[in-house]
Amino acid sequence: MEHLFIVNPAAGKGKTLRMVPEIENLMKKFSLPYRIEITQAPGHASEIAGHYIKTNDSIRIYSVGGDGTMNEILQPMVGTNASLGVIPAGTGNDFIKSFSMKKDPFKLLPLIVHSDPIPVDVCRFNNRYFLNIASIGFDADVVAMTGYLKKLPLIKGKVAYIGGILLAVIGLKKIEADFVVDGSEMHTKTMLLSAFANGRYYGGGMMPAPNAVPDDGLIDFCIINDVNRLKLLRFFPRLIKGTHTDMKEVSIKRCRSIEMKSSKPVHVNMDGELFRFSEAKIEILEKSLKFIKPL
Numbered sequence: 001m002e003h004l005f006i007v008n009p010a011a012g013k014g015k016t017l018r019m020v021p022e023i024e025n026l027m028k029k030f031s032l033p034y035r036i037e038i039t040q041a042p043g044h045a046s047e048i049a050g051h052y053i054k055t056n057d058s059i060r061i062y063s064v065g066g067d068g069t070m071n072e073i074l075q076p077m078v079g080t081n082a083s084l085g086v087i088p089a090g091t092g093n094d095f096i097k098s099f100s101m102k103k104d105p106f107k108l109l110p111l112i113v114h115s116d117p118i119p120v121d122v123c124r125f126n127n128r129y130f131l132n133i134a135s136i137g138f139d140a141d142v143v144a145m146t147g148y149l150k151k152l153p154l155i156k157g158k159v160a161y162i163g164g165i166l167l168a169v170i171g172l173k174k175i176e177a178d179f180v181v182d183g184s185e186m187h188t189k190t191m192l193l194s195a196f197a198n199g200r201y202y203g204g205g206m207m208p209a210p211n212a213v214p215d216d217g218l219i220d221f222c223i224i225n226d227v228n229r230l231k232l233l234r235f236f237p238r239l240i241k242g243t244h245t246d247m248k249e250v251s252i253k254r255c256r257s258i259e260m261k262s263s264k265p266v267h268v269n270m271d272g273e274l275f276r277f278s279e280a281k282i283e284i285l286e287k288s289l290k291f292i293k294p295l
Contacts, residue, residue, distance in 0.1 A: 001060060003027065003034040003113060004052050006045050006073055008065030011090040013157065016064050019089060019105060023064075026110055045069055050076035057081045060292065062112070064105075066090015067132060071271035074122070078129050078288050083117040085292035091157070092272055094201040095132035098214055100294040111295045119287035120214045123198050126280050130270045131214075131289070133202040134282065136260075137175045137193030137224075138232075140267035141168040142203075143274050161204075169233075174226055175266055180259040181221065192232065192249075195222045196258060196282045200242075202272075209252055210242030217286040218254045225249040257283040 005023050007016050020036060027034040037048045045063070052059050053076055061077065062085040063070040070086055077084055086096045089105045102108050123130050146164030149155045155163065175193070179186040195202070197209035197220040209220035227235060227249055238244040245252060258281070265276040 001033070001058065002052075002056055003032055004049075004059055004061045005034065005036045005064050005087070006039065006048050006061060006069070007036060008039050008045065008063075008069040008090070010039075011065035011069055015105070016089045019064060019087065019109070022106055022109060026113070030113065032113065039065075039069070043072065045072035046075045049073045049082075053077065053080055053082050059083075060085060060113075060117075062087050062292075064089055067092050067094055067272040070095060071130060071273050074129050074131050074271075074289070078122050078285065081290070083290040083292050085112045085115070087112065091161075092202070092204050094204070095199045095214075095271070096294070097201045097205070098132075098199040098212075102294065108294055112292055115292050115295045117290035117292045118215070120289050120291040121198055121217060122285045122288045123196060123219060123282060124285055125196070125268070125270055125282050126277065128270065128275070129285075130198070132199035132271050133195055133197045133208065133212075134268060134270040135193055135195040135202070135208070136177070136262075136266045136268055137191055138168055138172070139193050139195075139203055139206075140269035140274065141171070141173065143269045143272065144267050147274060169229055172229055172232070175262070177260050177262040177266070179261075181253055182255045182257055189223060190226045192224045192227050194224070196220075197222060198284070202269075206236075206239045207242035208239065210245065211252075214291075215287065217284060218256060219258065219282065219284050221253045221255055221258055223251050225251075257281065 064087045145167040149160040195208035197212040208222040212220040260280045265278045268275045
C-alpha cells in the first residue's frame with residue numbers, strides 16, 4: 001500500500017518543510033513505500049491528489065499542513081477508495097481535534113501511518129466539499145480581514161488573526177438570509193453568524209456545535225442571532241468552551257440538508273478557505289470518505 005504525503009510549504013511557518021526529513025526517516029524505518037510531494041501554489045494539492053488517485057485508488061494520502069490544505073486534498077477523494085490522513089502542521093488544525101487532541105505533528109506521525117481508516121461523513125456546499133465546518137457571518141469576516149492583514153509587511157500569524165477579529169468587531173455587519181432546513185422553511189434570520197458543522201472545532205478551537213459528530217449522518221446547524229458589540233465580547237469565551245448553546249440568541253438544529261439564500265453575496269468560511277455566495281445548498285454525504293483516525 002502506497003503512502004503519499006502532500007506538504008504545503010506555506011503552512012505552519014516552515015514547520016511542514018522541517019517535517020520532510022522526519023517523514024523520510026520514519027517511512028524508511030518502517031520499510032513502507034512512500035512519496036512526498038510539495039505544493040507549488042493554491043489548488044495544487046487537489047491536482048496532486050487527483051493524479052495519484054487515478055493510478056492507485058487505494059492509496060493513503062496525508063495532508064501535511066492546515067485545514068485549508070486538507071480541504072484541497074479532500075476534493076478529488078470523496079467517494080473513492082483512497083484514505084485521507086491529517087498531519088496537523090498548520091495554524092488551526094481543527095478537524096483532527098474531533099478525533100485526537102495530540103498537537104505535536106512529530107509525535108502524531110508514527111501513530112497515523114499505522115492507523116486504520118474509518119468511514120466519515122463529508123458535507124457538500126454547492127459544488128465544493130468540506131470536511132469540518134462551513135460558516136457565514138462574523139467568523140467568515142474575520143477570515144477575510146485576517147487574509148487582508150497578512151498581505152501587509154510584518155503582519156503574520158496570531159497578530160494578523162487578532163487584528164482580523166478587531167477589524168471585524170469594528171465593522172460588525174448584520175447578515176440576513178433565508179433558510180430551508182430538511183424541506184421546512186425558516187423565517188428570514190438576522191444573525192451574527194451561522195455554522196454548518198460536521199466536526200466540532202473551528203477557528204483554532206471554538207465550538208459552535210459542541211455535539212457535532214463526523215460520522216452520524218447529520219449536519220449540526222448553529223445560528224447565533226444578531227448581538228451588539230458589547231455582548232459579542234462576552235459571548236466569545238462561551239463559544240470557545242462550547243457553553244453558549246443555552247443562550248437565548250443561539251439555536252442548533254440537526255439536519256441532512258440546508259438551503260440558504262441571501263440578498264447579496266456573503267463571505268463563506270469553508271475549512272478555513274474563503275469563498276463568496278448568495279445562494280447555497282448544503283447537504284451531508286454519509287460515510288463518503290475513508291479517514292485515517294489516529295491510534
